[in-house]
Amino acid sequence: MANWKKITRRSFMVLGAAVVGGAAFGVYKVTEVPPNPLIPTPGSVPLNPWVIINADGVTVIAPRAEMGQGISTTLAALVAEELDVDWAQVRVLHGPPAQAYFNAGFAERMSNEPDFKLASQPKSHNVVLEAVPKIFLLQITGGSTGAIGGYEQMRLAGASAREALKAAAAKRLGVTSDQLKTEGGRVIGARSFAYAELAEEAASLVPSDVQLRDPSIWRYIGKAMPRLDMAAKSTGTAQFGIDTWLPGMKFATVRMNPKRGGTMRSFDPKPALAVAGVERVIDLGTGIAVVANNTWSAMQGAALVAVDWGPADYPADTAAMLDTIAKAFADEPNSRLRDDGDVEVDLAKGDVIEAEYRIPFLAHAAMEPLNATAWLKPDGTLEVWCGNQAPIMTRDACAAAVGLGGDKVTLHTPMMGGGFGGRTDPVPAVLAARVAKEFVGTPVKLTYSREEDLAQDYYRPAAIARLTGRIEGGKATALWGRTAVPSAARNALGRLMGFAPPGPDRGSVEGGFDQPYGLPNYRYDGHLSDLTVPLGFWRSVGNSMNAFFLESFIDEMAHAAAADPLTFRLDLMRETHAPSAAVLQKVREMSGWDSLKRPGFGRGVAFCYSFGTPVAQVLEVEQTPDGIRMTRAWIACDPGLAMDPSIIEAQMTGAMVYGLSAAAQGAITFADQQVVESNFYDYEPLRLHQVPAFEVAILQNNGEFGHIGGVGEPGTPPAAPALANALFDLTGKRARDLPLRAAFDFVT
Amino acid sequence: MPVTLNINGSVQSVNLPPDVPLLWALRDGLGMTGTKFGCGVAACGACTVMIDGEAVRSCQVALGDATGQITTIEGLGQPDNLAPIQAAWIKHQVAQCGYCQSGQIMQAAALLAANPAPSDQDIDDAMQGNLCRCGTYPRIRAAILEAADMMKAG
Known part of the structure; x- marks a missing residue:
């Protein structure tokens, strides 16, 4: 052996x-x-x-x-x-x-x-x-x-x-x-x-x-x-999935049941067929595809089809969904991956701090709408072009959808115009293959409208967290975090692999249970909700939720302890994990944290260790006559080994912008079981004039044992709490619900 | 009845109804896929092209109304013959996913044509209609300032 x-x-x-x-x-x-x-x-x-x-x-x-x-x-x-x-x-x-x-x-x-x-x-x-x-x-x-x-x-x-x-x-x-x-x-x-x-x-x-x-x-x-890929992407010559162009191809779009998982009872294709350029309306069982000689005509036609949709099996609106999620607190925790000391004994000493936080569903909203091109050939082979994060799974799903063996399917994975976790599901490729089956010998490109892309996404779950802590002599003695959330992993893996992994659900507590805070009593629980809204992996997954909860609450504890929030964190971390303490120390230096704060400005700090990489961020905000502006941001990260500093810098800033967009403005809401937000005017990311100036430091202290951390996602989790903490510093108002635009006026 | 367009200095004919937006005539009718679809409602800027030197959202211009000189990203410069703005974009390694960058570059090119020395405020004003989900904004700003310098130096 x-x-x-x-x-x-x-x-x-x-x-x-x-x-x-x-x-x-x-x-x-x-x-x-x-x-x-x-x-x-x-x-x-x-x-x-x-x-x-x-x-x-x-x-x-x-x-x-x-x-x-x-x-x-x-x-x-x-x-x-x-x-x-x-x-x-x-x-x-x-x-x-x-x-x-x-x-x-x-x-x-x-x-x-x-x-x-x-x-x-x-x-x-x-x-x-x-x-x-x-x-x-x-x-x-x-x-x-x-x-x-x-x-x-x-x-x-x-x-x-x-x-x-x-x-x-x-x-x-x-x-x-x-x-x-x-x-x-x-x-x-x-x-x-x-x-x-x-x-x-x-x-x-x-x-x-x-x-x-x-x-x-x-x-x-x-x-x-x-x-x-830089020259191609700077000259319009990069080929994304949506750019697949084949002679004689047809152009299609879909409109699937917005009450997700519901049936289609009936539809009337006539108004679509009256649109110039539209050739066919195809029944996909839970929705329709419209095929035309150009994408726009297909989209015009699809919007005109009158459909009677069957209901979904989830509550009607966001408020009722949050009520469902809150019920999970009454159940035993599914995941208790951190339980240091004895929080219950310590908290029983009294004088505790408590807070509840709520965060919304979020969409991926990559710039390239979901799309796929499929071509079923007369010889019984299928060729598919689709930007995707899981090629074997996508190929096999296409094969199954049209009744072929996987060996008869050629799948191309072109560049993706953004993914952020939103191109894991094979649905666009499967729908394109099903439409192509109706047009044997002719390639068909299927493009989602932006409205359809938002309505048919697999969302970052909404969640509620309740945190309790205790301070004694200016020091944190206990923290008990509890997150109630429907599991993205179970929801997605059940859909993709046909099984939901049993046991603890790391994704519901990551960013909360796994942080290098050396609190003597530290427990973090995940309570899984059975809400059935379709969920997926959104850049940084559970860390995007729990970092907001934990890092907001740590800030609240620091405030209760009358301590500087950065020093308060450092004191909890120094003994536990030196490379993590070092990134905090680095943003302290870079941002001039210890020098006098500028009048009219606020600063917030946040930290998260995710995907193997500790990241600390300081964000500065300013009250201006036009609203609150994010002025400057400092990021320090430690991936252990920095393989490409320019790409890492780009990922760290981009991931923070992604997190700030969601924190300030992002929310997917439901009414009548359908997503309300429909395009970039009501699901609006930050724009160029709204983002701060960035400074990034890349440290390499965390690679002692050959450890390498990721860089695509770890910049996202600290963004939301850094912003919320900066807004508290600026205004004295503690916002515990995202997005923050509900409580603050930002520069628009 | 085909519609005739003047694109990047050459005359092209598209066989689509005149109410189809220019964006889709370019992409589906002519296979010119450098111009991107992002939202269809002029909220993201991914489809930006120039008509008679002015940046416009091609998803909002009906084919029948596109009578001017159209410049698309393909006409601005190619990998072996870059426009200064594209050279600056490469120098600053702006793109991440790259999907919005055709629109960003066309918008920036129009800005620099009208204003060869833009201030930060000018850049804010000109570029805020162009979304980027990857958050490349800081490098976009740096590349525009660099391109302005390059063009001044000739």
């Missing part, structure tokens, strides 16, 4: 290479090395599932989808670092649905331990082993895992390709590989060869000794690399 504990995480095998420096191959032998899904074509030789050598450079196949987070650039840089190619020689594509592209980074998300504790100790390899079967089929982009999962996988892909190319050159020159070096896409020895000259031969070679570069000689990792 092997001693699994000795097997390190860095032992992923590429092309059968035994990896030096990481013991032997082991972990992934639990199943099998996945087959290479790439097929050689003239002038293009795949050396492994991630590296294709072309005549003029290298094409990296990114296993994660690009939705703006910059992952394709970082994954390509990891390969290029080891492969010794110039950056100008590198292209990147998203891979096909294939097991090879599973997301090893999800191993980091399988624990119910607080992340800061995992980062403070050597890797527990047993966690990985247990997780392997679960993660093996997950070709999913999400959970801020892309660079984490890719860090070793992509470097090994590059190194293994490099060694195969060197082996091919060594054979030709009659020398051994160690007498050769590589540079700028060439193997150099007595003669020098372009990689393309060696690729075909190299593809059949299995290098036996693959060593990763020492970080001291990295050229790309840790540097701000020019993004590979």
Whole structure:
């Protein structure tokens, strides 16, 4: 019996290479090395599932989808670092649905331990082993895992390709590989060869000794690399899913039951058919599709169809939904993932502080509305184009929807015009495939109107939290947080996988239970509500909820203790997790926190450790004659290893803007079981003139044990409490409900 | 009856009803997909093009009314022949998902054509109709200021 504990995480095998420096191959032998899904074509030789050598450079196949987070650039840089190619020689594509592209980074998300504790100790390899079967089929982009999962996988892909190319050159020159070096896409020895000259031969070679570069000689990792998608995105030449354009294609839209889950009793297609350009109205069972010779005519037609919708099985309006959610407090908590000390004994000493907070449903509202293109061909194969976060699942759902085997379906994953968690469900692709089935031989592009995109989203849940705490001698002695919320994970996984995972529901308490506050008595409970509104994963998931609750309440406790809110946090954190304390200390310095506050301004601080990365934010607000303006923001984060500082800075600021938009203005509400908000005029993100100026610091103290944190989501959770705390500082008014526009007038 | 448009200096013919918005004539009729659909109600700016040098929301201009000189993102510059505003966008690594950026760039190009040295307030005023969900606003501002400098230097 092997001693699994000795097997390190860095032992992923590429092309059968035994990896030096990481013991032997082991972990992934639990199943099998996945087959290479790439097929050689003239002038293009795949050396492994991630590296294709072309005549003029290298094409990296990114296993994660690009939705703006910059992952394709970082994954390509990891390969290029080891492969010794110039950056100008590198292209990147998203891979096909294939097991090879599973997301090893999800191993980091399988624990119910607080992340800061995992980062403070050597890797527990047993966690990985247990997780392997679960993660093996997950070709999913999400959970801020892309660079984490890719860090070793992509470097090994590059190194293994490099060694195969060197082996091919060594054979030709009659020398051994160690007498050769590589540079700028060439193997150099007595003669020098372009990689393309060696690729075909190299593809059949299995290098036996693959060593990763020492970080001291990295050229790309840790540097701000020019993004590979930047020129295309600055010239209108980037191809998003919605840009799929095929000769002879038809254009469609859908109108599905806005009372989600309800039936369609009847509909009258005649008004739609009277619209010029409309060809057909298709019955989809719980909604209709309108097909036309242009998208606008299809949308005009769809809006005119009179439909009698059957009801949903949830309450009629938001107030009744919140009443349903509140009822969950009466039940035993489903998730108690933190229970330090004895909160009940401490709180019984009296003089407690209590507060209740409420937050609304939220939509993803990516700039690119949901869409998909499908083409069912006369030979019985289906080709689908759809920006998506889960290719295998999307492909299989399309196949099932039109009665084909998965092997008959080709799925393309183009760039996404934003995702934020909202492109996990395969619904747009499935509906496009079903419409295409009515037009065999003709490609059909299906585009949601913005109204439909908002009405058919899978929402961030609404939630209520009740927190109780106690202060003694200016110090916090106890905190008991309770969150009542319908579980996004159970709701989504039930829908996507057909089962809801039993046991504690981390997503309902993350951002609350897992923070590095060293309170002697600290309990955090999740009470799951059975509300059936369709839910999904919204950038930072449960952290977006609980960070608002906890960080608002910590601020209230600091105020009750007559303490400075930043010092109050630091005092609770310093002993518990030094890298977390360091990001707080950093924003303190950057923002000039200890210098005199400017008159007419308010400042708020907030912190959240999420997705492996502690983030602290300070936000400054100003009372102006036109309303409250957000003036300046400071962010400090610590992902352990900063692979690309420019992309990290962009993610940190963008994620904070996303969180501030929701905190200030975002709410999805229901009336008559339907979402009320319909477009960007009533679900309005912040605009350019409303956002603060940003300063970002990236620290690297949290990587002591090889820990790497995510960067796509961790900037979102502290945004809402930083704003609420700044508004309290400015006005003395404590708002406990989001969005904050209900209590404050912002500059519009 | 096809409608004739003057786009990026060349005459194009689209076979769609004249009440179809220019946005959809470009995208569906001509396969010019650089101009994006975001909201359909002039609330997001993703579909911004220039007509006779002025930034307009192409989702609000009926095909039959689009009689001027239309400039789309494709006509502004290409990867091997960038307009200064696009070079500034790349230099500042503005785009994240990139979906709104065609509209942002067309709006910024129109601003700079009318006002070669915009203040922060001018940028606020000109750009607030263009939404970005990724929150690229700080880099958009920096790129516009950079492009203004580049154009001044010639």
